[in-house]
Amino acid sequence: MDRVRTGGDRGPWASEALDVVRAASGGMLFGIPLLYTVEVWWTGTSTRPPQMLGILALTFLPVLLLNRTAGFRSMRDVRLRDAVLDSVEAVAIGLVLVTGVLILLQEITRATPLAVGLGKVVYEAMPFCIGIGVAHHFLQRGRDEGDDTEDADAISRRGQEQGLNATMADVGATVIGSLFVALNIAATDEVPLLASSMSPQWLLALMAASIAISYAIVFVAGFSGEDRRHSQVGVLQRPVTETMACYVIALFSAALMLWFFQRAAGPWAVTLGEVVVLGLPAAVGGAAGRLAI
Protein backbone atom coordinates (compact mmCIF):
# COMPACT_ATOMS: atom_id res chain seq x y z
CA MET A 1 0.00 0.00 0.00
CA ASP A 2 1.13 3.53 -0.63
CA ARG A 3 2.08 5.90 2.09
CA VAL A 4 -1.42 7.34 2.33
CA ARG A 5 -3.82 4.87 0.80
CA THR A 6 -4.94 3.66 -2.56
CA GLY A 7 -6.13 6.45 -4.73
CA GLY A 8 -2.86 8.21 -5.46
CA ASP A 9 -0.22 10.21 -3.65
CA ARG A 10 -1.27 13.16 -1.63
CA GLY A 11 0.85 15.94 -0.29
CA PRO A 12 2.00 15.81 3.32
CA TRP A 13 -0.65 18.28 4.48
CA ALA A 14 -3.50 16.41 2.79
CA SER A 15 -2.16 13.13 4.19
CA GLU A 16 -1.99 14.58 7.67
CA ALA A 17 -5.52 15.97 7.34
CA LEU A 18 -6.76 12.55 6.26
CA ASP A 19 -4.98 10.89 9.17
CA VAL A 20 -6.64 13.34 11.58
CA VAL A 21 -10.09 12.73 10.06
CA ARG A 22 -9.44 8.97 10.23
CA ALA A 23 -8.45 9.32 13.87
CA ALA A 24 -11.56 11.36 14.68
CA SER A 25 -13.77 8.84 12.90
CA GLY A 26 -12.25 5.93 14.83
CA GLY A 27 -12.74 7.84 18.06
CA MET A 28 -16.40 8.47 17.27
CA LEU A 29 -17.03 4.82 16.43
CA PHE A 30 -15.51 3.60 19.67
CA GLY A 31 -16.35 6.39 22.08
CA ILE A 32 -19.88 7.48 21.23
CA PRO A 33 -21.80 5.09 23.55
CA LEU A 34 -19.99 6.38 26.63
CA LEU A 35 -20.83 9.96 25.67
CA TYR A 36 -24.47 9.08 26.30
CA THR A 37 -23.84 7.73 29.79
CA VAL A 38 -24.88 10.01 32.65
CA GLU A 39 -22.77 8.09 35.17
CA VAL A 40 -19.62 9.02 33.24
CA TRP A 41 -20.64 12.70 33.33
CA TRP A 42 -21.10 12.39 37.08
CA THR A 43 -17.81 10.58 37.54
CA GLY A 44 -16.11 13.38 35.64
CA THR A 45 -17.97 15.96 37.72
CA SER A 46 -16.83 14.51 41.04
CA THR A 47 -13.23 13.81 40.00
CA ARG A 48 -10.57 15.83 41.74
CA PRO A 49 -7.68 17.42 39.79
CA PRO A 50 -4.98 14.90 40.91
CA GLN A 51 -7.18 12.05 39.67
CA MET A 52 -7.80 13.91 36.40
CA LEU A 53 -4.06 14.22 35.81
CA GLY A 54 -3.68 10.51 36.57
CA ILE A 55 -6.46 9.57 34.13
CA LEU A 56 -4.94 11.81 31.45
CA ALA A 57 -1.53 10.20 31.93
CA LEU A 58 -3.10 6.72 31.98
CA THR A 59 -4.83 7.40 28.68
CA PHE A 60 -1.45 7.52 26.94
CA LEU A 61 -0.65 3.92 27.85
CA PRO A 62 -3.28 2.02 25.76
CA VAL A 63 -2.92 4.57 22.96
CA LEU A 64 0.84 4.03 22.86
CA LEU A 65 0.40 0.25 22.79
CA LEU A 66 -2.18 0.55 20.01
CA ASN A 67 0.02 2.94 18.01
CA ARG A 68 2.73 0.29 18.07
CA THR A 69 0.37 -2.19 16.40
CA ALA A 70 -2.55 -0.40 14.73
CA GLY A 71 -2.73 3.37 15.16
CA PHE A 72 -4.64 5.92 13.10
CA ARG A 73 -2.17 6.46 10.30
CA SER A 74 -2.02 4.63 7.01
CA MET A 75 1.55 3.74 7.91
CA ARG A 76 2.66 1.60 10.78
CA ASP A 77 4.55 3.18 13.64
CA VAL A 78 7.49 0.89 14.04
CA ARG A 79 9.84 3.11 15.95
CA LEU A 80 8.96 3.81 19.54
CA ARG A 81 9.62 7.50 19.00
CA ASP A 82 6.98 7.74 16.26
CA ALA A 83 4.49 5.82 18.38
CA VAL A 84 5.07 8.22 21.28
CA LEU A 85 4.65 11.30 19.07
CA ASP A 86 1.50 9.87 17.47
CA SER A 87 0.13 9.03 20.92
CA VAL A 88 0.37 12.69 21.91
CA GLU A 89 -1.48 13.58 18.70
CA ALA A 90 -4.11 10.89 19.31
CA VAL A 91 -4.80 12.10 22.85
CA ALA A 92 -5.00 15.72 21.66
CA ILE A 93 -7.46 14.76 18.90
CA GLY A 94 -9.49 12.83 21.47
CA LEU A 95 -9.59 15.78 23.88
CA VAL A 96 -10.64 18.25 21.17
CA LEU A 97 -13.20 15.87 19.68
CA VAL A 98 -14.80 15.04 23.03
CA THR A 99 -14.95 18.71 24.00
CA GLY A 100 -16.69 19.50 20.71
CA VAL A 101 -19.27 16.73 21.07
CA LEU A 102 -19.94 17.54 24.75
CA ILE A 103 -20.55 21.17 23.75
CA LEU A 104 -22.82 19.98 20.95
CA LEU A 105 -24.77 17.82 23.42
CA GLN A 106 -24.97 20.77 25.85
CA GLU A 107 -23.14 18.79 28.52
CA ILE A 108 -20.58 21.59 28.56
CA THR A 109 -22.02 25.08 28.43
CA ARG A 110 -20.81 28.55 29.40
CA ALA A 111 -22.29 27.92 32.85
CA THR A 112 -20.28 24.74 33.41
CA PRO A 113 -17.51 25.25 35.98
CA LEU A 114 -14.04 24.64 34.56
CA ALA A 115 -13.28 21.73 36.92
CA VAL A 116 -16.54 19.99 35.98
CA GLY A 117 -15.90 20.45 32.26
CA LEU A 118 -12.33 19.19 32.54
CA GLY A 119 -13.44 16.12 34.49
CA LYS A 120 -16.03 15.23 31.87
CA VAL A 121 -13.59 15.76 28.99
CA VAL A 122 -10.79 13.72 30.57
CA TYR A 123 -13.06 10.75 31.38
CA GLU A 124 -14.90 10.77 28.06
CA ALA A 125 -11.65 11.17 26.12
CA MET A 126 -10.25 7.79 27.15
CA PRO A 127 -12.57 5.58 25.01
CA PHE A 128 -12.25 8.09 22.16
CA CYS A 129 -8.45 7.84 22.33
CA ILE A 130 -8.62 4.04 22.30
CA GLY A 131 -10.87 4.30 19.23
CA ILE A 132 -8.28 6.58 17.63
CA GLY A 133 -5.61 4.03 18.45
CA VAL A 134 -7.40 1.35 16.45
CA ALA A 135 -8.81 3.66 13.77
CA HIS A 136 -6.80 2.22 10.93
CA HIS A 137 -7.37 -1.33 12.06
CA PHE A 138 -11.16 -0.86 12.19
CA LEU A 139 -13.11 -2.61 9.49
CA GLN A 140 -10.00 -3.88 7.79
CA ARG A 141 -11.54 -7.22 6.95
CA GLY A 142 -12.83 -6.34 3.51
CA ARG A 143 -9.48 -4.99 2.41
CA ASP A 144 -7.56 -7.94 3.74
CA GLU A 145 -9.82 -10.32 1.89
CA GLY A 146 -8.80 -8.79 -1.37
CA ASP A 147 -11.36 -6.15 -2.22
CA ASP A 148 -8.53 -3.80 -3.09
CA THR A 149 -7.24 -6.11 -5.76
CA GLU A 150 -10.12 -5.05 -8.00
CA ASP A 151 -9.41 -1.98 -10.06
CA ALA A 152 -11.82 0.94 -10.03
CA ASP A 153 -13.32 0.12 -13.46
CA ALA A 154 -14.10 -3.42 -12.45
CA ILE A 155 -15.66 -2.19 -9.24
CA SER A 156 -17.66 0.37 -11.16
CA ARG A 157 -18.94 -2.21 -13.65
CA ARG A 158 -19.87 -4.51 -10.85
CA GLY A 159 -21.54 -1.61 -9.09
CA GLN A 160 -23.67 -0.76 -12.14
CA GLU A 161 -24.73 -4.36 -12.55
CA GLN A 162 -25.65 -4.67 -8.93
CA GLY A 163 -26.87 -1.11 -8.38
CA LEU A 164 -30.19 -2.00 -6.81
CA ASN A 165 -28.73 -4.81 -4.76
CA ALA A 166 -25.99 -2.52 -3.55
CA THR A 167 -28.54 0.12 -2.61
CA MET A 168 -30.59 -2.41 -0.67
CA ALA A 169 -27.40 -3.64 0.98
CA ASP A 170 -26.61 -0.06 1.98
CA VAL A 171 -30.05 0.45 3.48
CA GLY A 172 -29.81 -2.83 5.38
CA ALA A 173 -26.27 -2.12 6.56
CA THR A 174 -27.26 1.36 7.75
CA VAL A 175 -30.18 -0.05 9.75
CA ILE A 176 -28.13 -2.90 11.21
CA GLY A 177 -25.17 -0.63 11.99
CA SER A 178 -27.38 1.97 13.65
CA LEU A 179 -29.07 -0.74 15.72
CA PHE A 180 -25.67 -2.13 16.69
CA VAL A 181 -24.44 1.18 18.11
CA ALA A 182 -27.62 3.00 19.18
CA LEU A 183 -29.90 0.26 20.51
CA ASN A 184 -28.25 0.13 23.91
CA ILE A 185 -28.44 3.93 24.11
CA ALA A 186 -32.11 4.13 23.05
CA ALA A 187 -33.25 2.33 26.19
CA THR A 188 -31.60 4.80 28.55
CA ASP A 189 -32.79 8.04 30.18
CA GLU A 190 -29.88 9.97 28.67
CA VAL A 191 -31.68 10.48 25.36
CA PRO A 192 -34.66 12.45 26.77
CA LEU A 193 -32.31 14.12 29.26
CA LEU A 194 -30.10 15.46 26.47
CA ALA A 195 -32.98 16.26 24.13
CA SER A 196 -34.82 18.26 26.77
CA SER A 197 -31.85 20.59 27.25
CA MET A 198 -31.38 21.32 23.55
CA SER A 199 -32.91 24.25 21.71
CA PRO A 200 -34.06 23.87 18.08
CA GLN A 201 -30.85 25.61 16.95
CA TRP A 202 -28.73 23.07 18.81
CA LEU A 203 -30.76 20.21 17.36
CA LEU A 204 -30.10 21.59 13.87
CA ALA A 205 -26.39 21.86 14.70
CA LEU A 206 -26.46 18.26 15.95
CA MET A 207 -28.09 17.14 12.70
CA ALA A 208 -25.42 18.93 10.66
CA ALA A 209 -22.66 17.39 12.78
CA SER A 210 -24.20 13.90 12.48
CA ILE A 211 -24.26 14.21 8.69
CA ALA A 212 -20.69 15.55 8.56
CA ILE A 213 -19.38 12.79 10.84
CA SER A 214 -21.20 10.12 8.83
CA TYR A 215 -19.70 11.50 5.59
CA ALA A 216 -16.22 11.68 7.13
CA ILE A 217 -16.33 8.07 8.34
CA VAL A 218 -17.43 6.61 4.99
CA PHE A 219 -15.89 8.88 2.38
CA VAL A 220 -12.93 10.67 3.94
CA ALA A 221 -11.42 8.55 6.67
CA GLY A 222 -9.87 6.03 4.29
CA PHE A 223 -11.13 2.95 6.04
CA SER A 224 -11.31 -0.20 3.98
CA GLY A 225 -14.09 -0.07 1.43
CA GLU A 226 -13.94 3.70 1.06
CA ASP A 227 -12.33 3.61 -2.41
CA ARG A 228 -14.80 1.01 -3.49
CA ARG A 229 -17.67 3.15 -2.26
CA HIS A 230 -16.46 6.13 -4.27
CA SER A 231 -16.55 3.95 -7.40
CA GLN A 232 -19.93 2.30 -6.91
CA VAL A 233 -22.87 3.36 -9.00
CA GLY A 234 -26.26 2.74 -7.49
CA VAL A 235 -29.39 4.61 -6.57
CA LEU A 236 -27.78 6.07 -3.45
CA GLN A 237 -24.11 5.57 -4.11
CA ARG A 238 -22.90 9.07 -4.66
CA PRO A 239 -21.21 10.42 -1.56
CA VAL A 240 -23.57 13.29 -0.75
CA THR A 241 -26.74 11.43 -1.79
CA GLU A 242 -25.75 8.33 0.11
CA THR A 243 -24.82 10.28 3.21
CA MET A 244 -28.10 12.22 3.25
CA ALA A 245 -30.24 9.17 2.45
CA CYS A 246 -28.52 7.06 5.08
CA TYR A 247 -28.88 9.81 7.67
CA VAL A 248 -32.64 9.80 7.05
CA ILE A 249 -32.58 6.01 7.42
CA ALA A 250 -30.60 6.38 10.66
CA LEU A 251 -33.25 8.82 11.94
CA PHE A 252 -36.02 6.36 11.08
CA SER A 253 -34.02 3.66 12.77
CA ALA A 254 -33.63 5.87 15.87
CA ALA A 255 -37.38 6.54 15.91
CA LEU A 256 -38.04 2.81 15.65
CA MET A 257 -35.71 2.09 18.57
CA LEU A 258 -37.41 4.74 20.72
CA TRP A 259 -40.80 3.31 19.81
CA PHE A 260 -39.56 -0.20 20.63
CA PHE A 261 -38.58 0.94 24.13
CA GLN A 262 -41.89 2.84 24.49
CA ARG A 263 -40.11 6.18 24.60
CA ALA A 264 -41.84 7.81 21.66
CA ALA A 265 -45.14 8.53 23.37
CA GLY A 266 -44.63 12.23 24.08
CA PRO A 267 -45.60 15.24 21.97
CA TRP A 268 -44.14 15.06 18.46
CA ALA A 269 -41.69 17.93 19.05
CA VAL A 270 -40.24 16.16 22.10
CA THR A 271 -40.00 12.85 20.26
CA LEU A 272 -38.39 14.58 17.28
CA GLY A 273 -35.72 16.04 19.57
CA GLU A 274 -35.04 12.59 21.02
CA VAL A 275 -34.84 11.09 17.52
CA VAL A 276 -32.25 13.70 16.49
CA VAL A 277 -30.22 13.12 19.68
CA LEU A 278 -30.26 9.35 19.13
CA GLY A 279 -29.65 10.03 15.44
CA LEU A 280 -25.96 10.84 16.11
CA PRO A 281 -24.97 7.37 17.38
CA ALA A 282 -27.36 5.84 14.85
CA ALA A 283 -25.65 7.73 12.00
CA VAL A 284 -22.20 6.76 13.28
CA GLY A 285 -23.30 3.11 13.50
CA GLY A 286 -24.95 3.32 10.09
CA ALA A 287 -21.74 4.64 8.55
CA ALA A 288 -19.73 1.84 10.14
CA GLY A 289 -22.30 -0.67 8.90
CA ARG A 290 -22.00 0.58 5.32
CA LEU A 291 -18.24 0.20 5.43
CA ALA A 292 -18.52 -3.31 6.76
CA ILE A 293 -20.53 -4.66 3.82
Add this chain to the structure above:
Amino acid sequence: MTDRGGRTSAEWVAFALSCLVVLTVAGLIAGQLVGGEEPPTPIASQAGPVRETANRFYLPVQVVNRGDVAASEVQVTVELNVEGSITEGDQVIDFLGGDETKDLTFVFDGEDPADGELEIRVSGFAIP
Protein backbone atom coordinates in the same frame (compact mmCIF):
# COMPACT_ATOMS: atom_id res chain seq x y z
CA MET B 1 0.09 -0.59 5.75
CA THR B 2 3.74 0.30 5.27
CA ASP B 3 6.47 1.21 7.66
CA ARG B 4 6.99 4.91 7.85
CA GLY B 5 10.02 6.94 6.91
CA GLY B 6 10.80 10.31 8.43
CA ARG B 7 8.10 12.59 9.71
CA THR B 8 6.81 15.22 7.34
CA SER B 9 6.58 18.89 8.18
CA ALA B 10 2.79 18.54 8.41
CA GLU B 11 3.18 15.80 11.00
CA TRP B 12 5.57 17.95 13.03
CA VAL B 13 3.13 20.89 12.95
CA ALA B 14 0.29 18.58 14.00
CA PHE B 15 2.48 17.24 16.80
CA ALA B 16 3.30 20.77 17.99
CA LEU B 17 -0.40 21.71 18.03
CA SER B 18 -1.18 18.45 19.84
CA CYS B 19 1.41 19.23 22.50
CA LEU B 20 -0.22 22.63 22.91
CA VAL B 21 -3.67 21.03 23.40
CA VAL B 22 -2.47 18.37 25.86
CA LEU B 23 -0.35 20.83 27.84
CA THR B 24 -3.22 23.33 27.95
CA VAL B 25 -5.59 20.71 29.36
CA ALA B 26 -2.95 19.49 31.82
CA GLY B 27 -2.23 23.10 32.79
CA LEU B 28 -5.90 23.87 33.37
CA ILE B 29 -6.21 20.77 35.56
CA ALA B 30 -3.04 21.70 37.44
CA GLY B 31 -4.52 25.18 37.94
CA GLN B 32 -7.44 23.54 39.73
CA LEU B 33 -4.99 22.04 42.22
CA VAL B 34 -4.31 25.53 43.51
CA GLY B 35 -7.99 25.93 44.37
CA GLY B 36 -9.24 24.80 47.75
CA GLU B 37 -10.84 21.54 48.80
CA GLU B 38 -13.93 23.16 50.30
CA PRO B 39 -16.54 20.52 51.15
CA PRO B 40 -19.82 20.62 49.20
CA THR B 41 -22.01 23.53 50.26
CA PRO B 42 -25.20 23.63 48.20
CA ILE B 43 -27.32 26.73 48.76
CA ALA B 44 -30.82 27.28 47.41
CA SER B 45 -32.47 30.62 46.73
CA GLN B 46 -35.28 32.17 44.73
CA ALA B 47 -34.03 32.83 41.20
CA GLY B 48 -36.62 35.29 39.92
CA PRO B 49 -40.22 36.48 40.05
CA VAL B 50 -43.07 34.03 40.50
CA ARG B 51 -44.99 33.34 37.27
CA GLU B 52 -48.73 32.62 37.30
CA THR B 53 -50.62 30.56 34.75
CA ALA B 54 -54.21 29.32 35.27
CA ASN B 55 -54.06 29.94 39.04
CA ARG B 56 -50.84 27.94 39.28
CA PHE B 57 -47.77 29.72 40.65
CA TYR B 58 -44.33 28.80 39.35
CA LEU B 59 -41.46 29.61 41.69
CA PRO B 60 -37.95 29.54 40.15
CA VAL B 61 -35.25 28.30 42.50
CA GLN B 62 -31.53 28.21 41.90
CA VAL B 63 -29.18 25.83 43.71
CA VAL B 64 -25.46 26.61 43.78
CA ASN B 65 -22.74 24.41 45.22
CA ARG B 66 -20.37 26.90 46.85
CA GLY B 67 -17.89 24.14 47.68
CA ASP B 68 -15.16 22.66 45.49
CA VAL B 69 -16.30 19.07 45.94
CA ALA B 70 -19.39 17.59 44.26
CA ALA B 71 -22.58 16.75 46.18
CA SER B 72 -25.10 14.10 45.20
CA GLU B 73 -28.79 13.58 46.01
CA VAL B 74 -29.15 17.23 46.96
CA GLN B 75 -32.62 17.63 48.46
CA VAL B 76 -34.16 21.08 48.05
CA THR B 77 -37.21 21.90 50.16
CA VAL B 78 -39.59 24.83 49.78
CA GLU B 79 -42.10 25.62 52.50
CA LEU B 80 -44.94 28.12 52.10
CA ASN B 81 -46.71 29.30 55.24
CA VAL B 82 -49.97 31.15 54.57
CA GLU B 83 -51.59 32.12 57.87
CA GLY B 84 -50.52 28.88 59.56
CA SER B 85 -51.40 26.65 56.62
CA ILE B 86 -48.15 25.06 55.46
CA THR B 87 -47.54 23.71 51.97
CA GLU B 88 -44.26 21.88 51.44
CA GLY B 89 -42.54 20.57 48.34
CA ASP B 90 -39.15 19.07 47.65
CA GLN B 91 -36.99 18.04 44.75
CA VAL B 92 -33.78 16.06 44.51
CA ILE B 93 -30.83 16.96 42.30
CA ASP B 94 -28.91 13.81 41.39
CA PHE B 95 -25.53 15.45 41.11
CA LEU B 96 -24.13 18.93 41.71
CA GLY B 97 -20.45 19.54 40.97
CA GLY B 98 -18.26 22.12 42.70
CA ASP B 99 -19.41 25.65 41.77
CA GLU B 100 -22.14 24.13 39.63
CA THR B 101 -25.60 25.67 39.40
CA LYS B 102 -28.93 23.98 38.76
CA ASP B 103 -32.30 25.65 38.18
CA LEU B 104 -35.51 24.17 39.56
CA THR B 105 -39.15 25.23 39.52
CA PHE B 106 -41.66 24.60 42.32
CA VAL B 107 -45.35 24.75 41.53
CA PHE B 108 -48.03 25.94 43.96
CA ASP B 109 -51.59 25.11 43.00
CA GLY B 110 -53.87 28.05 43.84
CA GLU B 111 -51.54 29.52 46.46
CA ASP B 112 -49.55 32.64 45.65
CA PRO B 113 -46.15 32.53 47.43
CA ALA B 114 -46.43 36.32 47.74
CA ASP B 115 -49.35 35.86 50.17
CA GLY B 116 -47.32 33.98 52.75
CA GLU B 117 -43.91 33.32 54.23
CA LEU B 118 -41.62 31.36 51.92
CA GLU B 119 -38.69 29.26 53.08
CA ILE B 120 -36.28 27.80 50.53
CA ARG B 121 -33.52 25.52 51.81
CA VAL B 122 -31.30 22.56 51.08
CA SER B 123 -32.42 19.89 53.52
CA GLY B 124 -29.68 17.36 52.84
CA PHE B 125 -27.20 15.84 50.42
CA ALA B 126 -24.77 12.97 50.10
CA ILE B 127 -21.05 12.93 49.37
CA PRO B 128 -20.53 10.93 46.17
